[in-house]
Amino acid sequence: MALPKISPYPMPGETDLPKNKVAWTADPNRAVLLIHDMQQYFIDAFTPDQSPVVELIAHIQKLRSCCAELGIPVIYSAQPGGQAPEQRGLLQDFWGSGINDGPYQKKFVDAVAPSERDMLLTKWRYSAFQKTNLHEIMRELGRDQLMICGIYAHIGCLLTAGEAFMKDIQPFFIADALADFSLEKHRLALVYAAERCAVTLTTERLIDSLTQARHPVPGRSEAPCGEGRPGDAAEEPSPLTLQTLRENVAELLQERPSSIGEDDHLIEYWGLDSIRIMSLAERFRREGLDISFVELAEQPTLAGWWGLLSDKQNVRVSPPNYDYYTV
Template sequence: MALPKIQPYSMPVAADLPQNRVAWTPDPNRAVLLIHDMQQYFLNAFTLGDSPVNELLTHIRALREQCRKLGMPVVYTAQPDGQTPEERGLLLDFWGEGINDHPELKHVVPELAPEEGDIVLTKWRYSGFRKTNLAEIMQESGRDQLIVTGIYAHIGCLMTACEAFMQDIQPFFVADAVADFSLENHQMAITYAAQRCAVTLTTERVLTYLAPAQSQAEEGSSFNIEKIREQVAGLLNEAPESITDEEDLINDRGLDSIRIMSFVEQWRREGVEVTFVELAERPNLASWWQLIASRLRVPVPNLDYFGR
């Protein structure tokens, strides 16, 4: 019942990601970074020094450093050694003694070792919320978004994302900052997340959301046309620069009513009142930005460029 030996496989890239059903975006004032079970015991199942481990470590490290710079909470989960049969529960039937057999491997890998100020939770079940105070930590800090990274994608990472969703916490499943038993398991996890409980996106996309968010806050407005472009691109898994201001997002990009409605709900939560009909009548970035700007009563730049 030991962990399987995991063969190298290529880490998914942006082009491999499924379409998301919702348009949530990570916000450094709302999000917590979760580094899930990155213990040596679990990592040793992979071929170290090869894909997907190389990308996994690099991407989690980049996200951790950016989150720390922004003052965002960084939370680790780690399974303990020395578990009694009662503590291990049904995990014993599926996975045997686990770390009990290798207590020297219980520590988080050195490349990602927790630092002062990070939170380390002892984890007892697949979900990072079971038998921990993760939900309380998030509630007390006023956080309602969870950026999920770590291993294994289709087990603990996915179960944690599902439970976050069921507690009205928006999960972000970072497709190239998780890893799994196989590419098939990995792809299954990110597809399920995108279709049922989370937004699936790349490390690069998360960093683009987090990095400009601070400067936008300093400028006094969290909305501009580039943010809208990023949100649309994230939902369609397209490069932001490939989406022009005037193209028809319904007919040219296949944006459906469910995804348009997700923008309505997202922007309302951010204080912008728009309706589905308003967005569907003029489904292009230029029109949407003009509509949002009018509701926010902020100047709309480059009106001549938009042809208004």
């Protein structure tokens, strides 16, 4: 019941893609990147330094870089190690006990490991939506597109795409940033996705689409991710004030701003949960304030947050990726 040893096979390219049934376009303001199960346990089934692993890792690196530049949230799914049979459920019958409880098998591949600003989703079944709050996270972030890469294409990646479709989330199946048991299984996943639930495309085509969607200037092409245009300057955001901070928090809580005291504990007293704090941190980072979920969670009062944010007002940065957060 262990994973099969996977022989090298050529990574599918543009000319190998099936015809898509729909013509959705990825939008950096609507999309989330899911990096699916890039753990040593799964990657060790492949032959190192051979296709498709070489292309898989290189293309995921490009996608991560593009998402960081465009402010697109990145979520990593990962299966926990040392699961009891009752936690594994029917997976036990098909695959045995899975990842052991040691540190090696469950860790992410170093070349594409998450940063402290990425989100981590603990995953229990094939689909990343099952027994997780991935759907709730996407709703809180106002996102309805899911770009899927990782392993294995015809198992967890494909079923995640199918479930996203059934939740009215547009999946983008990144053909050359996926890997599988064989070229046959890889192609099977691409064909099913293209014909039934997703847009199937290459890393290069997806990055081009995301780049063109970011506020295009008439008569001038956008530079690809990582290649800024000379002379371009971001619009300076309005300064944050204590009152606008209070209004932002009140909006999340659906309360009147005047009812929230500066020293009220926003988690214990007002019930502000982690997902809403994460969405607030994302809003601040879009405005160039380098604040993390952890910083906000450690000082959950208006006074504490204003102290942190006012110190960062004069040190605005380009919007990075999102918080590392276990959900």
